Amino acid sequence: MSAADVANLFVSALLLAGVYAAMSVGMTIIYGVMKIVNLAHAGFLMLGAYFVFELYTRFSIDPLLGVLLGFPVFFLIGMGIHWLMIRRIPRSDQPTLASLLLLFGLWLVLQNLGYLIWGSSDRAILTPRTLSTFQFGPIVVPAVRLVVFGVAVASLAALEFVLRRTWFGRAVRALMQNSDAGRLAGVNVERTARVAFGVGIAFAGTAGGLLAMLYPFTPDFGGSFLLRAFVIIVLGGLESFAGVAIGAVILALVETFSILAIPAGYQPAIAFSLLVLALVVLPEGIAGLWNRRQRWT
Amino acid sequence: MNSIFHIGFRKHLWNWLGLLLLVGILVLPGCGKIGKSGNEIRIGVVLPITGREAKPGQYQREGIELAIHQINENGGIMVRDKGKKLPIKEIFYDDGSDQAKSAGFVERAMSADEVTAVVGGYSTALGEAESVMPDRYQTPWITAGAAATHIFSHGYQYIFGTLSSTDLLGYTTGDFLGSLVDAGKLKKNLAVALALENTDHGVEYGAGIKRWTDEHPGYFRIVFNEKFDLGSTDFSGLLQKVKNAKADIYLVDAHLQDYITMERQYVQTGMHHQMLSYGARGPDSDARKALGDATNYIFAGLWWSKKLPYPQVKKFVADYQAFTGHEPDSYYPGTAYDAMRALAMAIEQAGTLNKTAIRDALRNVELKDSLLPGQTLHFGKNGQVSNPFIIVQNKPEDKTDIVYPKDASTGDAVAPRPR
Numbered sequence: 001m002s003a004a005d006v007a008n009l010f011v012s013a014l015l016l017a018g019v020y021a022a023m024s025v026g027m028t029i030i031y032g033v034m035k036i037v038n039l040a041h042a043g044f045l046m047l048g049a050y051f052v053f054e055l056y057t058r059f060s061i062d063p064l065l066g067v068l069l070g071f072p073v074f075f076l077i078g079m080g081i082h083w084l085m086i087r088r089i090p091r092s093d094q095p096t097l098a099s100l101l102l103l104f105g106l107w108l109v110l111q112n113l114g115y116l117i118w119g120s121s122d123r124a125i126l127t128p129r130t131l132s133t134f135q136f137g138p139i140v141v142p143a144v145r146l147v148v149f150g151v152a153v154a155s156l157a158a159l160e161f162v163l164r165r166t167w168f169g170r171a172v173r174a175l176m177q178n179s180d181a182g183r184l185a186g187v188n189v190e191r192t193a194r195v196a197f198g199v200g201i202a203f204a205g206t207a208g209g210l211l212a213m214l215y216p217f218t219p220d221f222g223g224s225f226l227l228r229a230f231v232i233i234v235l236g237g238l239e240s241f242a243g244v245a246i247g248a249v250i251l252a253l254v255e256t257f258s259i260l261a262i263p264a265g266y267q268p269a270i271a272f273s274l275l276v277l278a279l280v281v282l283p284e285g286i287a288g289l290w291n292r293r294q295r296w297t
Numbered sequence: 298m299n300s301i302f303h304i305g306f307r308k309h310l311w312n313w314l315g316l317l318l319l320v321g322i323l324v325l326p327g328c329g330k331i332g333k334s335g336n337e338i339r340i341g342v343v344l345p346i347t348g349r350e351a352k353p354g355q356y357q358r359e360g361i362e363l364a365i366h367q368i369n370e371n372g373g374i375m376v377r378d379k380g381k382k383l384p385i386k387e388i389f390y391d392d393g394s395d396q397a398k399s400a401g402f403v404e405r406a407m408s409a410d411e412v413t414a415v416v417g418g419y420s421t422a423l424g425e426a427e428s429v430m431p432d433r434y435q436t437p438w439i440t441a442g443a444a445a446t447h448i449f450s451h452g453y454q455y456i457f458g459t460l461s462s463t464d465l466l467g468y469t470t471g472d473f474l475g476s477l478v479d480a481g482k483l484k485k486n487l488a489v490a491l492a493l494e495n496t497d498h499g500v501e502y503g504a505g506i507k508r509w510t511d512e513h514p515g516y517f518r519i520v521f522n523e524k525f526d527l528g529s530t531d532f533s534g535l536l537q538k539v540k541n542a543k544a545d546i547y548l549v550d551a552h553l554q555d556y557i558t559m560e561r562q563y564v565q566t567g568m569h570h571q572m573l574s575y576g577a578r579g580p581d582s583d584a585r586k587a588l589g590d591a592t593n594y595i596f597a598g599l600w601w602s603k604k605l606p607y608p609q610v611k612k613f614v615a616d617y618q619a620f621t622g623h624e625p626d627s628y629y630p631g632t633a634y635d636a637m638r639a640l641a642m643a644i645e646q647a648g649t650l651n652k653t654a655i656r657d658a659l660r661n662v663e664l665k666d667s668l669l670p671g672q673t674l675h676f677g678k679n680g681q682v683s684n685p686f687i688i689v690q691n692k693p694e695d696k697t698d699i700v701y702p703k704d705a706s707t708g709d710a711v712a713p714r715p716r
Binding site: 013 | 541587
């Protein structure tokens with residue numbers, strides 16, 4: 001295999017990592033603030049995909065703009081769901097069975113709602129960007145993957161900015177570190193949790209819209225991505241956004257390059273092996289490793 | 298004495314009423330079922346109309362329902378020992394593309410619903426799950442959507458299928474490519490790369506191609522053969538390996554979603570092969586919408602096509618469109634329609650609703666105006682038909698031609714594919 005082939009694969013893995021990071025960050029926010037594993041995440045990925053698809057087919061709105069328009073819509077949906085259901089779950093420092101069952105049920109409801117509205121046909125978004133590529137010397141970059149990567153990185157950067165520079169961001173980080181201390185310091189836990197849930201769902205919807213530009217989808221969409229999101233946030237350290245980015249890069253690189261050595265049929269086993277490895281060797285994820293290293297120095 | 302009886306009766310009045318209600322619940326529906334089944338033929342239909350296989354499942358359901366509608370419009374099926382025609386009553390279950398549910402619903406149809414037969418099982422995986430039930434309940438079962446030969450190799454006596462084996466699909470693909478070599482359109486000894494979905498379907502497809510290449514030395518050589526997982530999110534690694542293999546022909550066996558995802562990445566990475574196929578996928582309308590011109594010149598082996606130049610196919614397409622409001626897509630409704638018609642013919646020939654007699658009749662059925670290539674449907678010894686496949690090729694402007702075999706062709710094969 002030539003150096004150009006390796007470089008192409010590396011670029012491909014990086015672009016895939018962008019997609020993986022975008023779809024995982026929403027789960028991390030929700031888990032970090034509320035200690036809830038959002039099993040309905042895949043349902044919102046699916047709704048995000050259909051949202052962008054509908055805007056594109058009915059009103060000819062560019063999918064990229066559709067993704068941006070989807071953010072506030074899904075933010076409001078997330079806030080509404082929090083008000084309607086999530087706030088009624090007893091608060092806990094650990095994921096509870098009640099929250100898992102509620103969100104799994106919500107996923108099933110969303111899926112069936114999808115079948116009622118859109119039926120079972122495979123949908124896909126085909127724009128002039130879909131199959132076009134940029135050529136940088138020997139390296140070929142698919143335009144749509146580059147766009148998706150760019151939006152994913154920009155949204156992660158915006159989130160990082162909000163978390164570092166705003167009162168809401170500080171409140172979120174305080175609750176992620178220690179919710180009791182955060183409450184004592186004057187953080188309105190209920191309101192912060194509601195907004196954080198809204199942001200988490202907004203990121204899920206946005207990621208769904210981005211994925212719709214790359215993959216065909218049905219109301220069943222999102223399941224395989226949900227499993228990968230689990231791997232990424234466990235690798236990253238459950239509550240760390242930088243960890244999510246690193247986890248996404250690791251998973252994408254391992255998935256892409258390991259296929260060169262082992263049959264492609266084992267690709268799902270790679271993700272699950274990483275999950276097991278992370279839980280056994282790095283239970284606190286990469287972020288935990290980083291924190292430990294900082295404490296030693 | 299009288300008063301003692303009254304006191305005892307009053308004391309247990311609620312118990313008696315409860316018992317009566319229970320008996321009513323248990324007995325009355327049963328009475329209804331006996332009455333109903335005396336005047337109708339209950340046929341179970343178990344297909345996925347939600348979940349991963351929803352689309353083909355829906356088309357198959359429509360094909361079955363069109364056949365039932367037409368049979369009932371003619372008064373039903375003549376059952377000799379009843380001395381009259383009986384209408385078909387469909388009992389439908391959506392298995393949600395889930396194997397456990399699929400098997401469970403077939404069991405329910407065969408036991409609780411007391412159906413005469415079951416038609417269903419789209420996809421090899423779901424069909425395989427269902428296929429263990431028919432012999433257990435000695436009820437005939439016909440699948441119009443599961444093709445893997447191993448389903449029919451367990452020695453089951455009550456299972457039938459209207460799809461020829463996937464092995465034959467691979468073998469016919471070899472036949473077609475060989476005919477292109479013979480016609481001088483492709484050179485001899487070209488290198489073939491195989492990427493197969495990690496299912497029995499994929500394995501048998503690959504085995505069929507390998508069998509053909511072994512039997513016809515000098516035509517092609519297989520230089521790459523690998524499986525991939527269903528529903529993959531990224532094919533860049535696999536495609537890189539295919540690229541490294543420097544093949545001239547790329548043959549894939551994939552489900553629709555993987556076909557769309559892989560073909561997008563294939564085009565984006567600038568790959569090109571002289572011939573390209575995704576097994577039984579190619580002309581699917583969803584794929585053509587998702588991929589546009591990128592589907593041009595992809596060829597596929599199909600069990601059936603609406604383009605087949607038979608008068609019965611033309612009539613079926615018109616009837617289907619009038620019944621559903623849309624055209625048939627891919628092979629799905631055609632094989633399902635014939636499965637239901639073959640079952641109806643077997644019931645009529647058996648002259649009874651005895652399930653074993655119907656099973657025996659199915660073994661001898663010959664549907665001479667079949668929609669399938671070859672125009673005659675006959676179940677083989679293992680219960681599976683062995684009708685020939687047709688090869689179709691996508692052409693520009695959303696056209697699809699049957700390009701093989703010659704006697705069914707509607708256009709010439711374009712080979713090699715233009716860049």
